[in-house]
Structures are given as C-alpha cells and as structure tokens.
Amino acid sequence: MSVEKIVDAAIEIADSDGIQAVSMAAVAKRLGYTPMSLYRYVSSKDDLLLLMQEEATGLPPEPGEEDLGWRARLVELYEAQSQIYSRQSWLLSMPITGSPITPNSSAWLEADLEALRDTGLTEEEGIAVSLLVTGAARWKGLIAAGYEEQSRATGLDxxxxxxxxxxxxxxxxxxxxxxFLRKAIDAGVFASEFDPFDFGLERGLDGVEAFIEAIVNARAGAASDVANDGSSAATSVAAPDDATEAAAAGHAAIADDDPAVAADKKLREAQKAVRQAQKVLAEARKRERQVLREAKERVAKRR
Structure with missing residues (x-):
C-alpha cells in the first residue's frame, strides 16, 4: 500500500466509470484492502481527488531547443492540454476552487507565462492570455467529453x-x-471536420499579436521618449553656467504661477507615486512566491 498505488487505482476507476464512481470504499475494494486502511495514507476523499488531479494533469511538455516563438509555443501547450482532457475527461468534472497552487497545475501556468516573457505584456495581460489558451483547451475537452459520455451511455458510435x-x-x-442556424446545419457544419475550437484560439491569438504590435510597442516607444527627455534635461543641468543658474533662480520664483511648470511638478509627483506602487507590487509578488513554495512543500510532505 502506498499513496501512489491508491492514486493510480482511483484514476483507473475514474477512467473507466467516471469521477462519480470514485470513493474510498471503491478504491479500497480495487486494491483488496478495507476502506479504513486507506486513511493511513490519504486523509480524506478531497485530498485523494486533489492528488488524482495533480497526477493526471502532469507536467507541460518541455520547450524544444529551437525557439518556436511565443505563439507557436502557446499552441503547443494548448494541444497538449486538449489531449489530457481527451484522455481523462473526468478532470473536467473536478470543481475549480481557486487559483492553481499545486506543483503541476502551477507548472502549466508558468509555461504559458514563460512563452510570453519577451512580448512586453504586463503580468496581468500575460495571465489573461494564459486563461485564453487554457479556457479554449478546456472548452474543447468539455464538448468532446460530452459526446463520449453520450456514446457510452447509449452504446452508439x-x-x-x-x-x-x-x-x-x-x-x-x-x-x-x-x-441562420438552419442554413448552417444544411451547410453541414456539425458534420464537418473543421475544428471551431482551434479556429477560435487562432483568432484570439491574432488579437493578442495585434495588441502586442500596436500597444506594447507604443509603450516601449513612449518609455524611450521619456528616457531621452530625461537625458536631455540631465545634460542641461549637469554643467550650468552663470546665466543658466540665474535663469533657474528666476524660474523658481515664478514656478507656482506658471501652469507649464506646475504640470511638470505634477508629472514628477505622479512618477514618484508609480515607483512607490511598483515597490509595493514587488514586495507582494515576493510574498506570493514564498506562499507558493510553502504550499508546494506541504503537498510534497503529504506524499
């Protein structure tokens, strides 16, 4: 008896009869033990389901030596997830109770974000793109699982x-x-080999690519302009002559009355606030990574 054998037996039951057939009694019977003996290794059915999900999810495929580019890598991850849902459709019946914190679930999210690392997307935008990919794979798996269940229940191919x-x-x-629906049916859309899920993902990635080219590149250009303006201002201040110092003193005297200078002052204050917010965000992410490490350690100890 071991945690691994218990999880494997539970997965075999789910693969053959669905997740609703999994119980501590059913697993114990399959292994030839009493239900109470299982609790020495797995504390509850909820823990068993979590371990099953972790085992069935597995790790994402490693990127090859050749850099595919962010888009091709995301498609690769989407196809791998779709295959998992196709093989073990009972995963789709597992409740989603929060963000992924188990090692394998986190590894899939990490792989998506790694693929997007050089795109210039913010962390929030990267997570949104990852959800687009994961959601498309899950939706495709959900529909396929429904048809498979119907075939199993009715005996029809x-x-x-x-x-x-x-x-x-x-x-x-x-x-x-x-x-319009009748026209689509008569055109044979439901009997076609055309994959609407792959098509939808590709069009979604078209939008992400356009966003990166338009918005992200614009951000980079704006940041470059700010840097250049700052460099020019620093050069002019670095070696002031007497006339420049006198002019600066004069400007200081009227700074509060000059709208342009006041606006510049507000800009500096806003930039300072942004730097402070970035510092707070960095601390929060540091704390998040620490909590994630602790969660992974707890799961590893349970094994």
Missing part, C-alpha cells in the same frame, strides 16, 4: 450519434424559426 442529432435538427430547427 460517433457516426450514429451524429445521425441522431441530424434527425433532431430536422425535426426542431426549422427555416421559419431559425433561418
């Missing part, structure tokens, strides 16, 4: 399920009531 759906469409979806 994929072609027979499609034929039954076509009869339902013909009986319910009329041209009078649903003209």
């Amino acid at each position: 994929a072609a027979e399920v499609a034929a039954r759906e076509q009869r339902l469409f013909d009986a319910v979806i009329t041209e009078d009531g649903y003209p």
Whole structure:
C-alpha cells in the first residue's frame, strides 16, 4: 500500500466509470484492502481527488531547443492540454476552487507565462492570455467529453450519434424559426471536420499579436521618449553656467504661477507615486512566491 498505488487505482476507476464512481470504499475494494486502511495514507476523499488531479494533469511538455516563438509555443501547450482532457475527461468534472497552487497545475501556468516573457505584456495581460489558451483547451475537452459520455451511455458510435442529432435538427430547427442556424446545419457544419475550437484560439491569438504590435510597442516607444527627455534635461543641468543658474533662480520664483511648470511638478509627483506602487507590487509578488513554495512543500510532505 502506498499513496501512489491508491492514486493510480482511483484514476483507473475514474477512467473507466467516471469521477462519480470514485470513493474510498471503491478504491479500497480495487486494491483488496478495507476502506479504513486507506486513511493511513490519504486523509480524506478531497485530498485523494486533489492528488488524482495533480497526477493526471502532469507536467507541460518541455520547450524544444529551437525557439518556436511565443505563439507557436502557446499552441503547443494548448494541444497538449486538449489531449489530457481527451484522455481523462473526468478532470473536467473536478470543481475549480481557486487559483492553481499545486506543483503541476502551477507548472502549466508558468509555461504559458514563460512563452510570453519577451512580448512586453504586463503580468496581468500575460495571465489573461494564459486563461485564453487554457479556457479554449478546456472548452474543447468539455464538448468532446460530452459526446463520449453520450456514446457510452447509449452504446452508439460517433457516426450514429451524429445521425441522431441530424434527425433532431430536422425535426426542431426549422427555416421559419431559425433561418441562420438552419442554413448552417444544411451547410453541414456539425458534420464537418473543421475544428471551431482551434479556429477560435487562432483568432484570439491574432488579437493578442495585434495588441502586442500596436500597444506594447507604443509603450516601449513612449518609455524611450521619456528616457531621452530625461537625458536631455540631465545634460542641461549637469554643467550650468552663470546665466543658466540665474535663469533657474528666476524660474523658481515664478514656478507656482506658471501652469507649464506646475504640470511638470505634477508629472514628477505622479512618477514618484508609480515607483512607490511598483515597490509595493514587488514586495507582494515576493510574498506570493514564498506562499507558493510553502504550499508546494506541504503537498510534497503529504506524499
């Protein structure tokens, strides 16, 4: 008896009969032990489900030696996730109770963010793109799992399920009531090999690519302009002559009355506030990494 054997047995039950068939009693019976003996290794069914999810999720594929570029790498991760959901569709029935904190779940998110590291996206934007990829893979897996479950419950193969759906469409979806949907059905969209999920992801990544080219590059240009302006100002202040010093003294005397100078002062104050906020954010991220390490250590100890 070991945690690994218990988890493997539970996954075998989920693969064959679905996640609803997994119980401590069912796992114990499969292993030839009493249910109470399992609790020496796994404290509760919830912990067992978490360990099952971690094992089935696995680690993301390692990037190859050749740099694919951020977009191709995200597509690679999307396809790998889709295959996991296709093989073990019971994962889609697992409740989402919060952000990923287990080692393998965190590794998938880390892989997405690593792919985006040189794009110039902010951390928030990177997480949003990662959710786009993960969500597309999960949605594709959810639909595929639904059809597989229907085939298992009815004993019909994929072609027979499609034929039954076509009869339902013909009986319910009329041209009078649903003209555009009827047109799509008659065009054979539900029997086509065209993958709408891959298409949707690609169009989403088109938008991300356009965003990077337009917005992120604009940010870089703006930052460069600010740096150049600051460099010019520093040069002019670095070696002031008597006339410059006199002019500076005169400007100081009227600074509060000059709108342009007042605006410049407000800009410096805003920049200072941004630097302070960045410092606070850095401390928060440091704390987040520490909590994540502690969570991973706790999960490792349970094993």
